[in-house]
Amino acid sequence: MSIKEEVVKKAKAAHKAARKLANLNTNLKNQALLAMADALEENVDKIFAANKKDLEYGKDKGLSEALMDRLLLTEERIKKMANGLRAVEQFDDPIGEVLEMKKRPNELQIGKVQVPLGVIGMIYEARPNVTVDAAGLCLKSGNAILLRGGSEAINSNKAVAEVISKAAYENGIPEGAIQLVETTDREAVQVIFGLNEYLDALIPRGGPGLIQAVVNNSTVPVIETGVGNCHTYIDNEADVVMAKDIIINAKTQRPGVCNAMETLLVHKDIAEEFLPEVIKKLQELDVEIRGDEIVQKLGTDIISATEEDWETEYLDYILAIKVIGSLEEAVDHIHKYNTKHSEAIITENYHKAREFLNVVDAAAVYVNASTRFTDGGEFGLGAEIGISTQKLHARGPMGINELTTTKFVIYGEGQIRE
């Protein structure tokens, strides 16, 4: 079978299963989710054996320590994946909910019902947990899924997908609902990009390179996710103690994730009072500082920031700092460089807070809080399938509701159009 044939065959099977999945009983879906969770825990040895292969191959290939850590599966991490499925079991089933229902003057009764998207394609990098999280959320929302993980994790993904799909099918989930593309050839991704007949949406999860490749090449509708060049603007009327705590949290609590701060903007009137201490503290925490001319004068070991720094999502212990003349200038900088993910202002001023919330164009806009909160769990959506940075369909953290669409159902008594 050619690569194209393999991928199309799997997509077709998912498409076929999706029809049955759309009207599946909630209790049955929940039972399957619990069985999938148990199966993961019962098959740790099998999963470890597969994971070991990936780790060995990764070591030979010279993967970075961070990547190797992402690949690694431990008993605790498998338990976490299983508990993720148990958490999804607890969610309300969104499918079949009537969001509105109205009667028209001609007595037609028109309702809007929540239904699954159908088949969701996921293209992601080296985290095997995405395989489980995505399968669980899709199953609960009545969607079939076509998974395409990174080649580095292929053995782990295969083992995990086999374990959960076997448990799912044994518990009444239609065969074909969970599909993993097993070839690691890049051609498979090109094939997926053109599967409009079988896929209803494609969600990429990974670095900017992966996401841009999907956005630029897929004819299947894409939900763009994840890249976060996030800013925090410290207004001249900020509570400086609060500002300092928020900055340190937004930069250092977990710098490798998309909602971490990448650029700090500081109003010129408080730069001299505020920055020296903050820069020192950040440097103590191993953060490399890159700044404009004024910033460079307010500390030591500060690299001169270039245009590229304002554009970069470091995902690392690096922070760009710029001194800004006004709220308006801060907003202009943000709009010039941001990726529409998460932006924050720190201020005590009522009008500036409202202004910032109103005018900044991003998925999440904050007053007096760390951008690190942009997350499905923190926003109360339960689990998340990704963070949308586009405007169509969903924006910000996407939970189970964002894996649904609607259809109009119309109850008539013989109405015809005049």
Place this chain on the structure above:
Amino acid sequence: MSIKEEVVKKAKAAHKAARKLANLNTNLKNQALLAMADALEENVDKIFAANKKDLEYGKDKGLSEALMDRLLLTEERIKKMANGLRAVEQFDDPIGEVLEMKKRPNELQIGKVQVPLGVIGMIYEARPNVTVDAAGLCLKSGNAILLRGGSEAINSNKAVAEVISKAAYENGIPEGAIQLVETTDREAVQVIFGLNEYLDALIPRGGPGLIQAVVNNSTVPVIETGVGNCHTYIDNEADVVMAKDIIINAKTQRPGVCNAMETLLVHKDIAEEFLPEVIKKLQELDVEIRGDEIVQKLGTDIISATEEDWETEYLDYILAIKVIGSLEEAVDHIHKYNTKHSEAIITENYHKAREFLNVVDAAAVYVNASTRFTDGGEFGLGAEIGISTQKLHARGPMGINELTTTKFVIYGEGQIRE
């Protein structure tokens, strides 16, 4: 200026205007809409002069009668466009509405606010009224618009766009909010497909060729609209009098639109009783019938239906008819050939009605009514910008709410992530 430069310049201007439009006062937008409506009526002579050029050119080019009729602007049609803008003025402004607001355990207050998409691109064919309708809906919902109409209507579109944008800008709408691409070169469309930096969504309106070209070539997120290969299934437990009225309405009341019926499916147990009279009546109304073998025996002058007939959206006085063994078979036929637009069942049976509503995958699913009702006005959405046949973002008739997205606004008091 090259074609690319012209198009990019207009998109940039729209993008710039969109920032201001997003926070525009509702009263100001309403005043502008009324001024635009008045300006259309005050400038009929100018618009007629431009329209005459298009009509002459169309005549030379040998456009079909139907296309010539679409192109033609009359005093009545201009009044209708103006009244469309007045109707939009009456709509509630969707922008700024807080759709939900909750408090998290850490006291963060997280709200979801309705905001404009930003800049919407419209690629459409030869109806100058789309220029006005789309501009009005986008303006009310705080979006800038980049219009690209068919070359046949270019002079009419230019005149109309000039009249309404002048009136808009004179009434406080930011300059640049309404952009018409004036070159008729096809290269302009290729440029639009890649304007991800400036456009937030692209909506094609027209025939299947246009829509497929946009879906297959645009990297800007597309909302696929309009193609409707709609079915009506007459169950063996149907009220045959009602069924007949609905069929005639769905096929002949306005066959050239996307919600008209294209294929009739009839249960085998009532085919002999039901079809002869219906076929005769349809033929009297100039409908050409194409049918399977059984259908051909139940009337005269019936052409043998081919695979192509089941696939075709005729948009004409042609109907394909197939005799079907069961509800399940009808659903299978629909899923094989439909474009996920509008599908109907005619039945008196409670269970079959519910089954059809549940399992059929389409934007609008009907029991005992004509598919012709799938329309923003008929569904109570006010005006419509198109009918989405995809599942992401919007499904079915799209009104002003479908031209919006959301953003999360987060009110903190210094919260940091643990």
